[in-house]
Amino acid sequence: MKDYYIKNVTQDLDGKEVTLAGWVHNIRDLGGKKFLLLRDKTGIGQIVVDKSSPSFQEISDISQESVIMVKGVVKADNRAPNGVEVHAKEVKILSKAKSPLPLDVSGKVKADIDTRLKERVLDLRRQEMQSILKIQNITLKSFRETLYKEGFVEVFTPKIIASATEGGAQLFSVIYFGETAFLAQSPQLYKELLAGVVEKVFEIAPAWRAEDSDTPYHLAEFISMDVEMAFGNYEDAMKLLEKLIYNIVNSVKNEASDELKILSHNLPDVKIPIKRLTYKDAIEILQSKGYNIKFGDDIGTPESRVLYNELKEDLYFITDWPTLSRPFYTKSKDTDPNVSESFDLIYRWLEIASGSTRNHKREVLEDSLRKRGLKPENFEFFLRWFDYGMPPHTGFGMGFARLLVMLTGIHNVKEIVPFPRDKKRLVP
Numbered sequence: 001m002k003d004y005y006i007k008n009v010t011q012d013l014d015g016k017e018v019t020l021a022g023w024v025h026n027i028r029d030l031g032g033k034k035f036l037l038l039r040d041k042t043g044i045g046q047i048v049v050d051k052s053s054p055s056f057q058e059i060s061d062i063s064q065e066s067v068i069m070v071k072g073v074v075k076a077d078n079r080a081p082n083g084v085e086v087h088a089k090e091v092k093i094l095s096k097a098k099s100p101l102p103l104d105v106s107g108k109v110k111a112d113i114d115t116r117l118k119e120r121v122l123d124l125r126r127q128e129m130q131s132i133l134k135i136q137n138i139t140l141k142s143f144r145e146t147l148y149k150e151g152f153v154e155v156f157t158p159k160i161i162a163s164a165t166e167g168g169a170q171l172f173s174v175i176y177f178g179e180t181a182f183l184a185q186s187p188q189l190y191k192e193l194l195a196g197v198v199e200k201v202f203e204i205a206p207a208w209r210a211e212d213s214d215t216p217y218h219l220a221e222f223i224s225m226d227v228e229m230a231f232g233n234y235e236d237a238m239k240l241l242e243k244l245i246y247n248i249v250n251s252v253k254n255e256a257s258d259e260l261k262i263l264s265h266n267l268p269d270v271k272i273p274i275k276r277l278t279y280k281d282a283i284e285i286l287q288s289k290g291y292n293i294k295f296g297d298d299i300g301t302p303e304s305r306v307l308y309n310e311l312k313e314d315l316y317f318i319t320d321w322p323t324l325s326r327p328f329y330t331k332s333k334d335t336d337p338n339v340s341e342s343f344d345l346i347y348r349w350l351e352i353a354s355g356s357t358r359n360h361k362r363e364v365l366e367d368s369l370r371k372r373g374l375k376p377e378n379f380e381f382f383l384r385w386f387d388y389g390m391p392p393h394t395g396f397g398m399g400f401a402r403l404l405v406m407l408t409g410i411h412n413v414k415e416i417v418p419f420p421r422d423k424k425r426l427v428p
Contacts, residue, residue, distance in 0.1 A: 002069065007042035011083050013074040018086060020045070021069040021094070023125065024062060026106050034059065036091075037081070037106075038070065041130070043258075046085040047072065055091035065097035065105060065122070117414065120428050124418060131259035132408050132416055135252055139400075139407060140204065142251035143225060146244050152200040152227070157190035159183060159206065163378055170209045172220075183208040186397060189382045191228040192329065192358060195393045196385065199230040204400070214423055216412040217350060217402060221421035225403070228395035233331075233357040234341040237394040238276075238317060241345060241353060245315070246270045252407050265409030268314035274345070275316040277307070282318055285310055296322045304349035314406075319343045328368040331357040345398075347406045355396025362386040 002021040009018060022040035029035075034056065036047040047070050049056055062068070072088040103111050103119040105126055116123040123129060144154070160176055161184050172183040187203050194201045207224045227240065249270045252260070260267065279299075286293050286303050289310075293303065299318065307316075323332045323340040330340045342356035359365050362383055366376040376383060401413035414420040419428060 005042040006038065006040050006045035006082070009045060009074055009082065009084055009086065011076040013084070014076040016074050017071065017089075018074055019069065019071045020047075020086065022067070023105075024064055024066045024068060024097075026064065027062065036062075036068075036070075038068070039125075039127075044081055044127075046080045047088050047091075048075075048085050049088045049091060053088055053091075055088055058093070059091050062093065063097050063099040063101075065101060065125070066093060067095040067097075068093055113412070113414065117420065117425065118428075120419060127262050131256070131262045132404065132410065133418070134259050135256050135407055136400075136404060138252050138255050139248050139403065142248045143204070143244060146247045147200075147202050147227065150200065150240065150243075152202045152229070153198050155191065155194050155201045155203050156205065157184070157187040157194070157203060162381065170211050172208050172210050185209050186224065187226050188327070188329065188397070189379075191226055191395065192390075192393060193382070193385050195228040195230045195395070196390045199391075201229075202227045212423065216414070217405075219401065219413055219417065219420055219422055222413075222417075223400035225398040225400055226395065227355075227397075228393060230391040230393045232394045233392070234319075234343055234355060234394055237355045237357075237396050238274075238319075238343055238345075241355070241396055241398075242270075242272045242274050245274070245345075246272055248403075248407070263408055263410070265407075268347070268406060270315060275311065275313050276319050276343075277311070277316055278320045279318055279322065279339075280320065282307055296325060298325065301349055304346060304351075307346075308348045314348055316346055317343045318346060324371065326356060328365065328372055328374065329356075329358050330368075331359050331364075343396075345396075347402075350402055350405060352402040352406065353396050353398035355394065357392070357394045360386070360390045360392050 002019050004018045004020055006020060020038060022038045025037040025039040025044055027036055032051045034049040038045050038047050049059060069092045070086060070088050071090040072086040074084055075087055076083060077085050101122060103115060103122040105122055107126060160174060160181050162181060170185060173180050174183060184207055186207050191201055191203060203226045205224060206221055208221050211218055249267050253267055282299060283293055283295060286306060289306055291303060320339050321342045323338055326340050326342050330342050333339045333341055340356060344351045345353040359368060365383060369376045369379060401416050404416045405411055410416050
């Protein structure tokens with residue numbers, strides 16, 4: 001089988017016989033020679049098949065995206081990709097692709113987003129998409145390594161639940177042994193309980209929200225990166241999030257320089273501490289720009305664009321949101337019950353993370369539920385554990401696909417996620 005990846009075939013191997021395998025990215029037929037661009041997970045290399053080769057006739061009708069194995073001799077040539085080409089002694093077709101293909105993987109013929117998502121497996125073979133997948137992997141690795149070093153324990157929480165995590169109707173129902181259950185909107189309540197066990201926990205897992213939204217930033221199924229820690233407040237959570245973002249950006253910068261070039265993307269320059277802007281100050285900026293907005297109103301994408309233009313910061317926190325605009329488990333400030341110890345992390349105009357100090361007393365949680373029109377008895381499975389000693393705690397959730405908007409420069413999460421699920425897509 002193959003003994004080299006394309007990226008590892010360099011001029012140092014001049015004259016050496018190698019075996020490569022991958023997909024036929026492109027074909028040039030010059031009559032007496034065929035030039036095949038071969039693609040594997042590491043990049044694209046050039047294969048030369050001379051007319052005198054026994055394989056010349058065998059590949060006479062080879063098509064793009066066919067899978068082949070090539071045995072040949074490395075020859076240095078500065079005109080070729082990577083400064084080398086492989087002169088084939090033997091070419092074996094492992095799987096022939098039909099022709100024409102519904103999508104051009106080489107990128108010479110552009111396709112719209114609907115075609116790309118319909119023909120997703122072909123689309124994922126494009127170098128841009130492979131670059132995104134590699135950046136995803138580096139991001140997850142950095143996220144985990146930072147938290148492990150900080151003493152966090154990776155956990156897994158239920159994804160089939162009996163009731164809403166945060167109230168509301170954005171739930172997908174499922175039949176669970178004859179009863180109605182729901183897909184989890186968030187691991188929030190369970191990760192809080194686990195923080196009351198081992199103090200520091202995190203989870204990377206899917207979540208579901210039945211939002212009737214069809215924007216570039218919304219999915220029905222998404223990956224959430226969640227963190228919860230005991231004996232801390234929202235300032236501690238923001239400091240940890242800063243460290244995570246700083247480490248992730250630098251890991252991608254150091255380990256994915258080739259992928260960033262393919263995507264033509266420059267990463268933001270993350271400076272710690274990340275700028276903090278209170279909700280009150282954000283409202284005042286928007287009012288000064290003519291927006292009819294008042295305390296308690298949401299700050300949407302149009303308003304966030306205005307703030308970005310004013311602040312000139314790629315990353316910033318909006319802190320101290322109105323208490324009733326946040327979920328019931330969010331703690332109010334001791335100095336003002338109308339303001340909560342909460343934050344959103346914004347990349348330009350896109351929210352990528354949200355967190356807060358949590359309420360850790362049962363009576364406060366019950367009162368908070370009632371103020372939002374929710375019944376405490378519906379959350380008894382959660383509240384009862386607060387009778388057994390729950391420490392003060394804090395945490396946040398971060399949307400993985402939205403984080404990757406910042407890391408890849410792709411401004412549509414449907415392009416980033418390999419097989420997106422939204423209100424229009426259940427396949428592939």
